[in-house]
Structure formats: structure tokens, C-alpha cells
Amino acid sequence: xxxxxxxxxxxxxxxxxxxxCPMEFASMPEHFVEDAMELLIFASRIPKALDGVLLDDFMxxxxxxxxxxxxxxxxxxxxxxEILNCWMPRRSGSSATSILFEGHQLSLEYLVRNLLKxxxxxxxxxxxxxxxxxFNIRHNIAELLEYLWxxxxxxxxxxxxxxxxxxxxYLNFLNFLINDSIYLLDESLNKILExxxxxxxxxxxxEWERRPAQERQERTRLFHSQENIIRIDMKLANEDVSMxxxxxxxxxxxxxxxxxxxxxxxxxxxxxxxxxxxxxxFLILKDPKKYEFRPKExxxxxxxxxxxxxxxxxxxxxPAAISSDGRSxxxxxxxxAADVLRRIGEDxxxxxxxxxxxxxxKAAASEAMDTEAVLGDIPDEFLDxxxxxxxxxxxxxxxxxxxxxxxxxPFNRSHLTVEMLIPNTELKARSEEFIKSQExxxxxxxxxxxxxxxxxxxQDGSSTQQSS
Numbered sequence: 430x431x432x433x434x435x436x437x438x439x440x441x442x443x444x445x446x447x448x449x450c451p452m453e454f455a456s457m458p459e460h461f462v463e464d465a466m467e468l469l470i471f472a473s474r475i476p477k478a479l480d481g482v483l484l485d486d487f488m489x490x491x492x493x494x495x496x497x498x499x500x501x502x503x504x505x506x507x508x509x510x511e512i513l514n515c516w517m518p519r520r521s522g523s524s525a526t527s528i529l530f531e532g533h534q535l536s537l538e539y540l541v542r543n544l545l546k547x548x549x550x551x552x553x554x555x556x557x558x559x560x561x562x563x564f565n566i567r568h569n570i571a572e573l574l575e576y577l578w579x580x581x582x583x584x585x586x587x588x589x590x591x592x593x594x595x596x597x598x599y600l601n602f603l604n605f606l607i608n609d610s611i612y613l614l615d616e617s618l619n620k621i622l623e624x625x626x627x628x629x630x631x632x633x634x635x636e637w638e639r640r641p642a643q644e645r646q647e648r649t650r651l652f653h654s655q656e657n658i659i660r661i662d663m664k665l666a667n668e669d670v671s672m673x674x675x676x677x678x679x680x681x682x683x684x685x686x687x688x689x690x691x692x693x694x695x696x697x698x699x700x701x702x703x704x705x706x707x708x709x710x711f712l713i714l715k716d717p718k719k720y721e722f723r724p725k726e727x728x729x730x731x732x733x734x735x736x737x738x739x740x741x742x743x744x745x746x747x748p749a750a751i752s753s754d755g756r757s758x759x760x761x762x763x764x765x766a767a768d769v770l771r772r773i774g775e776d777x778x779x780x781x782x783x784x785x786x787x788x789x790x791k792a793a794a795s796e797a798m799d800t801e802a803v804l805g806d807i808p809d810e811f812l813d814x815x816x817x818x819x820x821x822x823x824x825x826x827x828x829x830x831x832x833x834x835x836x837x838x839p840f841n842r843s844h845l846t847v848e849m850l851i852p853n854t855e856l857k858a859r860s861e862e863f864i865k866s867q868e869x870x871x872x873x874x875x876x877x878x879x880x881x882x883x884x885x886x887x888q889d890g891s892s893t894q895q896s897s
Contacts, residue, residue: 444492444539450499462501466508473515477523484516484529492535496543498550506547507566514569517576531580541577541586544570545602552605564665567609571668578675591680599683604692606669611696613666618703620659621712621722627652656720663721667730670700674730674737681741687822693738694750698757700731705765725773732766732775732783739786748786752794753818760794763787811860820860825851832856 469487472478491509494501514520518527530536551566553559577583591599627648631637637645677684684693703709704724714722738747752758763784770780813820813834820834832853 444535446493446497446500448499454500459502459505462505463508466505466512469512470508470515473512473521479521480523480525484526485533487512488529488533489535492539492543496539496546496550503551503553507551507562507569510544510547510566510569510573513573517573519576530577531582537582537586541574541583542590542598544574544577545590545598549598549601549605564609564613564661568665568668571672575668575672575675584679587676588680591683600686600689603683603689606672607692607696610666610669610673611699613662613669614700614703617659617662617666617722618712620655620662621714621720624652624655624659625711625714627655659720659722667721667723667727670727670730670734674733677734677737677741681738684738685742685744685746690746690750691753693734694747695754695757697731697735698751698754698762700727701762701766702757702759704728704731705762705769706759725769728766728769729773729775732770733779735786736779736782739782739789745789748789749793749797751786751790752797755818758790758794760787760791763790808863810856811863819864820856823853823856823860825853827851 491512495506495509498506516526516529518530530540548567548570551563551570578587593599630648631652640648683689703712704727709724712722712724714720717723742748752760764787767780767784767787770783807819811819814831815833818834820832823832823834825832
């Protein structure tokens with residue numbers, strides 16, 4: 430009854446919804462939807478409770494409102510994802526629910542797009558615990574997306590969304606996926622180091638027993654808390670990296686866009702540094718599986734993302750993005766990772782392509798150093814105010830009005846989309862003119878040196894002939 434009542438207020442089961450929420454709909458009590466969603470979640474978790482129940486109208490309702498924040502707020506939209514998660518065939522154990530995903534018209538057309546949009550929107554739930562809530566909700570979304578990727582019709586829809594000229598939906602999704610991956614893995618690895626320190630304290634029995642009972646109790650409680658955090662964060666990090674790996678195999682173009690490629694490269698370089706760099710020896714755990722920490726599998730996934738993007742990089746921009754990362758890039762990490770991959774039995778073609786990418790990145794780093802030497806002292810107006818590197822695509826941030834090299838707005842943390850950036854064409858033209866003038870000046874200098882050398886050689890030859 431609730432479904433029919435609310436759907437009737439927006440004109441029936443059809444998409445897209447009106448751009449503005451009708452007053453009659455907005456006036457309906459929120460608990461109407463909340464109670465219906467809670468009941469569906471409860472019933473969906475009871476084996477065979479929904480057998481014989483027609484769920485099509487509920488599916489229509491969820492699809493219509495799941496990606497519509499102007500109609501229904503985020504916490505309730507999250508409950509809709511929870512219902513869909515319960516209805517996944519591998520969870521429900523019912524073939525009837527598979528029809529809702531694989532044979533439902535609105536589902537085939539809108540489900541992937543709505544999940545990608547909600548993945549972004551759920552950053553803010555309105556709750557005081559929203560920072561942690563978003564990870565649980567995105568976990569449910571990620572499980573759904575992983576399942577839908579294996580359904581050919583949904584996979585094709587996903588690819589079409591990634592190819593759209595207006596890439597806002599997919600770029601925003603990738604940005605948040607990358608943000609989460611970096612935060613979760615970084616948090617997990619730091620917690621592992623803290624856990625090992627606590628283990629060392631507790632293993633020193635004599636020293637441990639001398640501490641007050643209350644302190645020992647607090648440290649033990651902290652130890653178990655760290656264990657839980659690592660287990661949860663690492664599971665979510667594995668999930669995010671896995672999604673990056675399987676999607677990048679068939680969708681590479683968005684990752685290689687100018688506004689994203691350097692972020693992707695920096696993320697991968699950082700992960701590689703953590704897993705095969707000097708710090709890896711401090712990440713050895715007695716029982717890594719207990720904490721969902723699978724460094725070998727994680728390394729494989731990360732290397733596959735590198736390789737997938739390299740294979741789709743027709744313009745050869747990825748190696749330069751890798752080598753321009755001043756924080757984590759080191760050419761020796763590629764050979765170190767290749768050695769580990771051989772030991773754990775990774776596909777030889779993957780290893781070979783990864784080694785070739787490392788060689789290209791090293792060459793790009795050398796070329797960049799030569800270019801930097803040619804440019805000499807770069808005027809401050811051409812340098813990014815955060816990274817202090819030469820800006821390739823300067824843009825004016827919408828609220829702070831500061832020119833940077835096409836990032837997110839770090840000065841006031843305001844919401845920022847690609848469409849809001851203002852290209853600073855005047856500064857870009859002056860920067861390009863500066864680069865050309867410096868290169869020309871360098872070329873003329875090298876030619877003058879060459880002429881002097883040639884002249885000196887001719888004079889030496891003439892003097893030799895006269896003395897003869």
C-alpha cells in the first residue's frame with residue numbers, strides 16, 4: 430500500500446523522476462518508507478519467507494528512489510541497498526530473486542547507474558557517525574556491483590556509462606573508490622604496526638606483570654580493538670582494490686584522463702611501496718588471514734591494475750604519471766615486485782608487461798629530469814601552489830579562486846566537480862610560451878657550444894698543418 434501510495438504521487442512506475450519533488454510526496458511521513466524498508470529487510474533474511482511473493486513493484490520502487498536524494502534521504506536509500514543485497518541470488522538462495530536483477534526492465538536499465546551514483550552520494554548520511562557509516566553502505570554496494578559485473582547485460586551497461594561523454598557519474602565514482610582504497614589500506618597498515626608494538630609489550634612478561642592491573646586491562650582492550658579495526662578495514666580495502674582490478678581490465682579510458690591519471694598512479698605507487706618497500710618486513714603477522722591481510726593477493730591485484738592501464742594506454746601517458754609521483758615512486762620497486770610475483774606464481778605475461786611498464790616509467794623520469802634542467806628556474810606563477818610543480822593544465826577553483834593544476838579544492842574543502850573548474854587559459858598560454866622560450870634558449874646555447882667546438886677543431890687542424 431505504501432509503495433503504491435508514494436509511486437502514485439510521482440506519476441506511476443516510470444523513469445526518470447520529476448526534477449522537483451511534489452509537495453504531496455514531501456508531506457508524507459518519513460516512517461512510511463522506513464517501516465516498509467525495515468519490514469522487507471527482516472523478511473528477506475528469513476529463508477523462504479518471500480517465496481511466492483511478487484517483488485516487482487518493490488524493485489521498481491527501490492530503483493526509482495534509490496538515486497533520488499531530492500525525494501528520499503540518504504539513510505533510507507542505504508536501507509534500499511541493504512534489501513538488494515539480501516536479494517542477491519547467492520544470498521537469498523532463490524532463483525526468483527535472480528529475475529529481479531537479470532530480467533527486470535528497470536533494473537537492466539538503471540540499477541548499475543543508480544548504485545554508482547549512490548556510492549558517491551552516501552559520503553554524507555546526515556548522521557554523526559557518517560564517516561564510518563559510509564564504509565558499511567559502500568561495502569553493500571560493492572558486493573552488488575561485483576555480482577552485476579558478472580551479468581553480461583549489466584556489465585555492458587556499466588561499460589556504456591564509462592564511455593559517456595559526460596563522465597561525471599563514473600569519474601565521481603572512481604574518485605571516491607580511490608579515496609576509500611587509500612584511506613582503508615593506509616589505516617590498516619598503520620594499525621598493524623601499532624598492533625605489533627602492543628604484541629611486543631605483552632610478550633615481555635616480566636615488564637608486563639609489573640604494570641598496574643588497570644593499565645594492562647586498557648592495553649589489552651586496545652589490542653582487541655585494533656584487531657577488529659584491521660580486520661574490517663583490510664576486508665574493505667581488499668574489496669575496493671579487487672573492484673579496481675576487475676573493472677580496469679575492460680574499462681581503462683576514465684583512469685587515464687588528465688584529471689585522474691596522476692591520482693591513480695600515486696595510489697598504485699604508494700601501495701607498491703608499502704608491500705615491497707623497506708617497510709614490508711614490519712608488516713609480518715603470525716596469522717595474517719585472521720586479519721584479512723593477504724599481501725600476496727593484494728600485490729597481484731595492484732600489479733594487475735598497473736598492467737591493465739598500461740595495455741589500454743595508447744598515448745603512453747601512464748609511465749610519465751607514475752614517475753612524476755615524488756612521494757612513493759622508485760624504479761627499484763618494480764624489479765622488487767617482479768621478484769615477489771615470480772615466487773608466488775603470477776602469470777608470466779603479467780610480470781613481463783609490468784617490467785616493461787617499469788622501464789618506461791624510468792625512461793619518463795629521466796626525460797622529466799632533462800626537461801627540468803632545460804627549464805631552469807620556473808616563475809612561481811607557473812607552479813602549483815600545493816605540489817610546487819609546473820602546472821600542465823591550470824584551472825581556477827570555484828570558491829577559493831586559486832589557480833592549481835586540476836585537482837579537488839584543498840583550500841576550503843568545498844564540494845567540487847569537474848564542471849565547476851574554470852580553465853585558466855591565459856596562464857596556460859604564458860606557461861607554454863615560457864617552456865618554448867626556455868627550450869629555444871637551451872637549443873641555441875647547445876648550438877653555440879657546438880660551433881665553438883667545431884671552430885676550435887678547425888683551428889687546431891690548421892696549426893698542425895702549418896707546423897708540418
